[in-house]
Amino acid sequence: MTGRLNGKRIAILATDGVEQVELEQPREAVNREGAQTEILSLSEGEIQAMNHDIEPADTFTADKAVKEASAADYDALILPGGTVNADRLRMDPDVVGFVQEIFRAGKPVGVICHGPWTLVEADLVRGRTLTSYPSLRTDIRNAGGTVVDEEVVTDHGLVSSRNPGDLQAFCAKIVEEFAEGAHQVQASGATAG
Numbered sequence: 107m108t109g110r111l112n113g114k115r116i117a118i119l120a121t122d123g124v125e126q127v128e129l130e131q132p133r134e135a136v137n138r139e140g141a142q143t144e145i146l147s148l149s150e151g152e153i154q155a156m157n158h159d160i161e162p163a164d165t166f167t168a169d170k171a172v173k174e175a176s177a178a179d180y181d182a183l184i185l186p187g188g189t190v191n192a193d194r195l196r197m198d199p200d201v202v203g204f205v206q207e208i209f210r211a212g213k214p215v216g217v218i219c220h221g222p223w224t225l226v227e228a229d230l231v232r233g234r235t236l237t238s239y240p241s242l243r244t245d246i247r248n249a250g251g252t253v254v255d256e257e258v259v260t261d262h263g264l265v266s267s268r269n270p271g272d273l274q275a276f277c278a279k280i281v282e283e284f285a286e287g288a289h290q291v292q293a294s295g296a297t298a299g
Contacts, residue, residue, distance in 0.1 A: 108139060109139060109140040110139045110140070110281060110285040111136055111139035111140045111141035111281065111284055111285060112139075112140035112141075113140070114136075114140070114141045114142070114181040114182065114284060114285075115141070115142050115143075115144065115179060115180045115181050116133075116136050116141045116142070116143045116144070116180060116181065116182045116183070116184060116284065117143075117144055117146050117175065117177075117180040117182070117183050117184070117204075117208075118132075118133060118143055118144065118145050118146065118183075118184045118185075118186065119146050119147070119172065119183065119184070119185050119186075119195055119201060119204070119205070119224070120145055120146075120147060120153060120155075120166070120168075120186055120188075120191055120195075121147045121148050121153050121168075121191055121194050121195055122153050122154045122190065122191065122194065123154070123155075123156055123159070123188045123189065123190025123191040123193075123194065124153060124155050124156065124166075124186050124187075124188040124191040125155070125156060125157070125158075125159070125186055125187045125188035125191070125219060125220075125270065126155035126156065126157055126163040126164060127157070127270050127273065128186035128187050128188065128218050128219055128221075128270060128273070129145075129155060129166065129186045131273045131277055132184050132186065132216060132218070132273070132276065132277055132280060133184070134277075135277035135278075135280065135281055136182075136184075136280065136281060136284060139281050139285070141181075141182075141284070143184075144169040144170060144175075144180075145166060145167070145168045145169050145170075146168065146169065146170055146171070146172040146175050146204070147168035147170075147171065147172065148171065148172065148194065148195075148198055148200075148201070149168070149171045150168055150170065150171050151167070151168060152165045152166070152167055152168075153165065153166050153167075153168055155188075156188055156190070156191075159188060159189050159190065171200075172198070172200045172201050172204050173200040175204060177204055177207035177208045177211060177213070178207075178211070180208070180213065181213060181214075181284065181287065181288075182208075182213055182214045182215065182216070182280075182283075182284040183205065183208045183213065183214075183215045183216070184215075184216045184217075184280065185205075185215065185216070185217040185218070185221035185222075185224055185225070186218060186219070186221060187218050187219025187220035187221045187239065187269075188219070188220060189220050191220070192219075192220035192221055192222075192223040192224060193220075193223065195223075195224045196223045196224045196226070196227035196228075197227075201224060202224070202227055202228045205224055205225065205228045205230065206228050206230065209228075209230050211288060212263065212288040212289040213263070213287075213288050213289075214263040214264070214265070214280070214283040214284050214286065214287070214288070214289070215263065215264050215265070216265045216266075216276065216279075216280035216283070216284075217236070217238075217264070217265070217266050217267075218266065218267045218268075218269070218270075218272070218273070218276055219238065219239045219267070219268065219269050219270070220238070220239050220241075220242060221238075221266075222236060222238045222242055222245075222246060222266065223242060223245065226242070226245050226246060226249045226251075229249065231246050231249045231250060231251030232249060232250030232251065233250060233251070234251050234252070234261045234262075234264060235251070235252040235253075235254060235259060235261045236251055236252075236253065236254075236259050236261060236264060236266035237253060237254055237255060237256055237257075237258075237259045237266045237267060237268050238253065238266060238268060239268060239269055240268075255268070256268075257271075257272040257275045257276075258272060258275040258276050258279045260279060260283060262289050263283055263286075263288075263289040265279045265280050265283050
């Protein structure tokens with residue numbers, strides 16, 4: 107542990123159906139570097155994680171409902187995957203608004219597997235290069251994003267990976283980007299830096 111993230115508050119958006127390893131490993135990576143993490147969900151209480159989308163795994167306690175959270179209170183965001191998790195999150199207006207506020211502030215975001223669905227819904231992939239689980243790639247292209255098939259992609263503070271097999275590279279890159287902090291926000295709403 108080097109303490110590169112000491113004093114940083116990281117939000118993790120997740121709900122029932124979150125892929126357990128995509129929640130746990132990034133959270134452990136940033137916590138090891140001194141960050142404080144909070145799980146934000148659709149409501150307070152327990153959420154059911156899954157393994158491989160269909161096998162029930164552990165439950166996790168949401169620290170706060172996203173509607174009660176302010177993007178201003180966090181330095182970065184992690185969006186784990188899980189098909190059901192991502193589909194439920196993208197349909198919630200409070201989640202979409204929270205993610206849009208994080209992007210408007212230029213704060214770094216780590217998104218993996220099916221997580222980009224929320225970014226597509228929030229109109230945040232236009233003009234960006236990212237990767238995802240293969241089944242989302244048409245959605246990303248249709249929303250104006252450029253998709254590449256690489257284990258980890260960084261575009262002005264947005265870190266993306268394809269699946270749990272990419273977690274080692276993903277975790278290393280989010281720590282690096284989160285340590286850099288916010289990126290300069292351009293007038294168009296996109297970020298630079």
